[in-house]
Amino acid sequence: MTTPLRLDIQATDGAARTGVVHTARGWYQVPAFMPVGTRGTVKALDAADLEGLGAEVMLANTYHLMLRPGADVVADLGGLHRFMGWDGHTLTDSGGFQVHSLSPEVDDDGVSFTSVYDGSAARLTPESAVEIQGLIGADIQMVLDVCATLPAEPEVLRLAVERTAAWASRARDRHRHLELRPEGQALFGIVQGGTNPILRTESARRTVELDFDGYGIGGLSVGEPRPAMLAALAATVPELPVDRPRYLMGVGDPVGLIEAVALGVDQFDCVAPTRMARHGSILTRGGKLNLRNASFARDDGPLDPECTCSTCTRWSRGYLRHLLSVHEPTAWRLLSIHNLRFTLDLMDAAGQAIRMGRLDQLRHEVSERWAT
C-alpha cells in the first residue's frame, strides 16, 4: 500500500527543509503552522478568515468533536470539511492530549475519562480513536498516544512509550481496514519519550517500523525547559524518514518554531497565537506588545507597521485596545487574525530562509528579538 502523503523537498539548509506535501486533497507547503480549530472553528474566526490568512492546514480536536456535536453528526453533515465550509487541509488529533490533561484512567486497552460538557463517562481506545477520526473525516488523523506529565519518573516514561507503541500498532491495523473514512485519509504515528533522548530515539524507531504517513512528536512543550525540548527533538528527528512530514505538536512560539524547523521539523500546531490574541498579547516584528497597556489608548498606528493582515491594514492599536477592554468579541477575531498572520508569515520566512541558505541568520534574529 502506498502512502497517501508524499513530501517533495525543494530545498534544505542543514537539517531544515522546505517543500510541498502532496495529499489526496492537493498539497500544502512546509514549514507549516496549523491554526487550531478546537470545536470545528478557530475561536472567533471562520473558514473564510483562514482562507484570507492563507492558512493551508487546520487542526480540529477529536476529543471535543466526538462529544459535541458527535462524530456521527459531523459525518452526517458531510464530514469535517463540508461541516466547517473549509476546502483547505485538516488534521484531527486523537484526543490523547486533551484526555491526558483531564487525569483519566489509562489501562493497557485504552483510556476512560469524563466529558467536560456533561460529566458523562467516555472512553477511547486506539481502534475507536481511528474510527471516530474516520467519521470526522480530516485529511490526516493521529494515533491515540499516551502523554506523560513532565517531569516524569523513568518508569512512567517507559510505560508511556510502551503503550504508545502498542497502541500505534493497533491503530495502524484498524486504519488499514477501516471502510468508513475518506479515501486517502492519512495516519500519523506519534513519538513519545519525554525529555529522555534515549527513550525518544527508541520510540521514534518503533513508530517508524510501523510505517506511518507522517510522524507526530508529542509530549513536548508541556513546561520543560527549551534546551530539554530541543535535545529530545534532536534525538527524534534523525530517526524519522526523510520523505514523510514531521509534526511537532503544541509548539507555536517564534523561537520554538524556528529552532524546531532548524532541527528538521515540518509542521506545528498551537493555540497560543489565538489565545494570546484574545488576552491582548500581540506578536509583532518588534517583539511582543501588550495591547492592554494604557500607552496604546490613543495610538492611531497599526499593531505591526510591517504586517499586511486585514487587521493591520484597517484598524488602529487604539481602536483594537478599546474593543478588547470592553470585551467585544470583534477584538478577539481581529487580534487573532493578526497573531495568526504573524505566525504564518514566520513560517513563510523560514521556508524562504531555507531556500536562500540563510536559516541561521533568521534563527539569530528571532532569538534576539524574542529572548525572554
Place this chain on the structure above:
Amino acid sequence: MTTPLRLDIQATDGAARTGVVHTARGWYQVPAFMPVGTRGTVKALDAADLEGLGAEVMLANTYHLMLRPGADVVADLGGLHRFMGWDGHTLTDSGGFQVHSLSPEVDDDGVSFTSVYDGSAARLTPESAVEIQGLIGADIQMVLDVCATLPAEPEVLRLAVERTAAWASRARDRHRHLELRPEGQALFGIVQGGTNPILRTESARRTVELDFDGYGIGGLSVGEPRPAMLAALAATVPELPVDRPRYLMGVGDPVGLIEAVALGVDQFDCVAPTRMARHGSILTRGGKLNLRNASFARDDGPLDPECTCSTCTRWSRGYLRHLLSVHEPTAWRLLSIHNLRFTLDLMDAAGQAIRMGRLDQLRHEVSERWAT
C-alpha cells in the same frame, strides 16, 4: 444656514416614500435599517462585515463611547469613522435612552447618572450631549431628549415633552455655534409624547419649529401594544416636513418596520436582529427559526434557502447550531450577519414595493408571516 441633509424622494405609495438622503459624506437610501454598533462596533462584527452586508448607516451609542474610551479618545483617533475603519454613514444617539434606562436623576438642566463601567458619577446636558457627539464626529447626531417609561401618567408625559422641547432648543443653539465637530454634521430633533396622539402632534410641531435636519421619533417600542405605537406614529409623521428624514428609534421587527414605512418613516435602528442572532433566533423568509431546536442538529441546509448572505451561502444549520451550542463567538458573528442581511433585505423590498405601488401587498405578506 442650509441643512446638510436633503432627502430626494424617488417614489411614494400612500404615505410611504423611498429615495436618497444626500449628506456631507455622500448619500444613503431610504427606507434604511441602521445596525447598532453600541461600543464602536456591531457586536461580533467589524466594518468590513457591514460593507459586505451593504449596510449604509451604522448607529453608535454616545453613552457608551463617552465612558469608554471617551469622546476625546475617539476624536484623537480621528473621529468615529476613522476609529472604526468605516467609510459608510454613522449616527450617534444622544445617550438619552441609555441614561433613561438607568433610572437617572433628571432636572430641568440635564441628567445625572452613574457609569455602568465603574459606578462613577456622570452628567449630560443638552449642550454637553451636542459637544460630545461633535467630538465623536458621526454624520448625524441626535438631541438629548427625555424618554418617559410607558405607561406613564399624563403629567409625566407632559413634563417629558416640555423638557424635550426646551432641551431641543438648547441643543440646536449649541450645535449651530459648535466649532469642534465635522463640517456638515447633521442634527436630528426627537419627538416624544408617549402613546398620546395629542401630545405627539404637539411635540412634533414644537420640534419642527426648531428646524432640524431630520426627526427622530423616540419613546416608542418600549413595551406598548403595537396599535398604540402606530397611532402615535400616525399622529406624528404628518407634522414632519416632507423633505427631511424621519427616524423611528428602536424598532427592528419585520411587522414594526413595514407598518412604520407605510406610515411614512424612513429609517430605523434596533439591537434586536443581532441580539436575537446571538441567542439562536433566526429571521427567515419562512418566519422565525429557533436554531437551538434539536431538529436542526443534522440539518445540512442553509438558515434561509432564499438568502444570499455570506453565512447562508457557506454554512449549514447543523454547523451553526453546533457552534452556538458550544458558545463559539464565530456563531454570534455568522448568525448576526444573516439576521442583519434579512432585515436590510426587507428594507430593500419595501423600497421596491413602494416604487411598484405594491407596499400594501408586502405589508399583508409580512403581517401574515410574522403574526404572533
